[in-house]
Amino acid sequence: MGRTPIGEQRAPGFWPLAIVFALFVLFLYGPMITIFVLSFQGPEGGLTFPLRGMSLHWFRKLAEGLGTVDIGAAFRRSLMLGMVVMLMTVVLSVLAGLAFRKKLAGGNTLFFVTVASLIMPSIIVSLGIGLQFRLLDGGIKSALQALEATGTLENYGTALGLLSSALGAHLTWTLPFGLLIMFAVFNRFDPAYEEAARDLGATPWQSFRHVVLPLIGPSIVGIGMFGFTLSWDEIARTSQAIGDVNTLPLELQGLTSTVTTPAIYALGTVTTVVSFAVMAVALGTSAWLRRRATRRRS
Template sequence: MASAARREPRAPGFWPLAVVFGAFVLFLYGPMLAIVVLSFQGPEGGLTFPMRGWSLHWFRQLWEGIGVIDIGAALRRSLGLGMLVMTQTVLLSLLAGLAYRKRLPGGAPLFYVVVASLIMPSIIVSLGIGLMFRLLDSGVKLALEAWSPEALEGFTTTLGMFSSGLGAQLTWTLPFGLLIMFAIFNRFNPAYEEAARDLGASAWQTQRHVVLPLIAPSLVGIGMFGFTLSWDEIARSSQAMGDLNTLPLELQGLTTTVTTPVIYALGTVTTAISFAVMGLSLALVALWRRRG
């Protein structure tokens, strides 16, 4: 009672700011919550409120398939591509961050080239990558025609999920990974490395046993960032995936043809996977810090 009596009153601007913040959170997460709720409707459910019963009907229909689109295959493709993008983003961001710790010849122009992909419209980047690989197709066909006409019959295109598609998504994830690594190493205390060298550790041992364990939680965060950016990428992938689509591209196509809550069920599943990846990343960070 006494502590409550001594509590300072709220500032005059607290409640107006609280209302604005609440409205912002509702605007940010309200649509997602509405989709999750509507995905649990009964067989007579529609795309809008009010709810018409509760069931797992639309999840069962999603499992059985949606028309001619193989959602399971698209899901597996997105997971595989997302894992590869995550691995490449962590590895290349780490190597670039280590390289930029010292004076790197041509480092400034290289940095601006990498970050420039964040400024350019995503669809322009996708069109440029698609055009580049189509020009590459022309060169490959000329080379095959000259050296091995038999192989030309089996060649289709160099465009693909793990060639042009991977490159398109890395233009989106790598700049973020590089900027995060800059922030990490700007706060890194070099005294730990100096102490390791004073104790006789080599450069490789210092990196392996001192630097990497200290920045490991941040690398997990970069990996989570890379996966989630790849998982829902559409614009940069639209012209660079070739014949096979990722799950977001299939979902974009379904929005014009599917008129039942099954599309909400698909959105709920993809959102659950995103939250699962984020939860796993946070658990790994917490485990690493506990071990440290």
Template structure:
């Protein structure tokens, strides 16, 4: 009689899981809801009307901060990080298919940044580039290029120090994914391609890449989304121009209207769009492979 009845532990665990999900996504849902308040809306409940007023205000700009310029910078650096993440992780995965001298040390060095405190990584990168700036200025002066030394600013920037800081966070994830993929890759497919006369490049392009394609897309998705919302590693290594997360962090202390929630909603939706595109691309590749 009690075969179909669930034990009491099931309901306890289900309640615990529901509380966990609410704790995890509740703040995001709250921000999403409050961003659609009317003109008289505040930062807390109860809501005062429902409208797109704060999204219109966001389009006009947020105070003295050029939020859309920061938005564009984050998009651009995210795309560059995504491309580098895919290329480096894929090449590393191919290289590590065979043992070579120092491969263990190189592997652990590559993923060591995952266990290092983010702020320490950021401070280290910032210090390294400041020392580089000091060295370059000293060299310019020693060469008699005083005008160049006086006009020199800093080598720190979006595509130098900030890009490196982002890669210390995104690249280890890409490497671990590709190492796992190639660790269980069946080399019989490549051997069959070689038996049929395929060159190494043709074997990679027509055999290996289509099989690992979903994983490559996943590496790219990780690269973009992790770069998109990175703060700690960027904070001391960004230079003069901030990315969107840094601007958003600064705005939380000065903006007291739901426009900050509207900005959070837009950035979250963009992240979800990237994930959705990646999942759709993976499914498309899976259907092509099955067909």
């Protein structure tokens, strides 16, 4: 299948299109492959070709730290934020998908408002969220002053933080994707499965747990993958809303102007490998859930 039969020539436009596609793939993945290769240089390696030796030297340097930047702490912050964003994206998307199966008053307006965050420039969204939380800081400080809570006021810093403003900024990016996926899934969902479960005496919760959830499981895994990977790599929406700490992408962006060794390439390789690992786990889990659902239906 897919092979050209013997004696049959390819269409005249095949090779030009194949060349264009190959150039597109090279343009898309070439920079990433270049970073991978340069990150495995020896101690004498530089930021450009030619390649000087092959070793894990710069990964060891990365583990030791890059100047005053705590890469490990930034890695843990990004990982925690990505996991929380993934969980909330999955839960909110599934609940919204279930809710939108019925007509809701103002449902169309709510949908368009949610999806509109994809149209707004990311930096503007981040700046707006940052300004909102600074206004919140002002309100909290004014309230503490009015209550004469001097000790609390002195210890109060800011509401901006990893799991407050940064989390909200990331959800404005991940939730629209999750909602669009769940709407597409439930538009194709056959309600006859739920009706059969109810006819057999299943409660609404049992029907959801044993019928609906296994069928939409692969899509939920896909939403989780989108949620984590979009959060893991996000810079623009985090920049103005993170507070006094940085995620790994922000640290990586800052290091590009100060680090002049292949250690910066090693860091880029590590972050990319994490993204690919999450995608591999998600695809494997999705395939397993599909096979399981197929066996249950049969």
